[in-house]
Amino acid sequence: MKCKQTDSIYTSSMQIGINTDTIQIDALIVKLERAVELQKQLSKAVRAVEESITMLSHRDSFIR
Known part of the structure; x- marks a missing residue:
């Protein structure tokens, strides 16, 4: 700082x-x-995997 x-x-x-x-x-x-x-x-990939798992579990319940 300068002062004059x-x-x-x-x-x-x-x-x-x-x-x-x-x-x-x-x-x-x-x-x-x-x-x-x-x-x-x-997030999109996780949703796709979750949907696939849901579809497979529904399919398995129909097969039994």
Whole structure:
């Protein structure tokens, strides 16, 4: 922080540097989007397996 006196008024200034490199954040967003897509696919696969199991159990109950 810099301070200087002009006449009887003190002024101060401060410089703040901000890192605008968003490569890491962008990479994280891509990974999260991929994870969401994989979760959707997994949920569909689990539902399909559950439906198959249900159909097989109904079929077995008719056969007995």
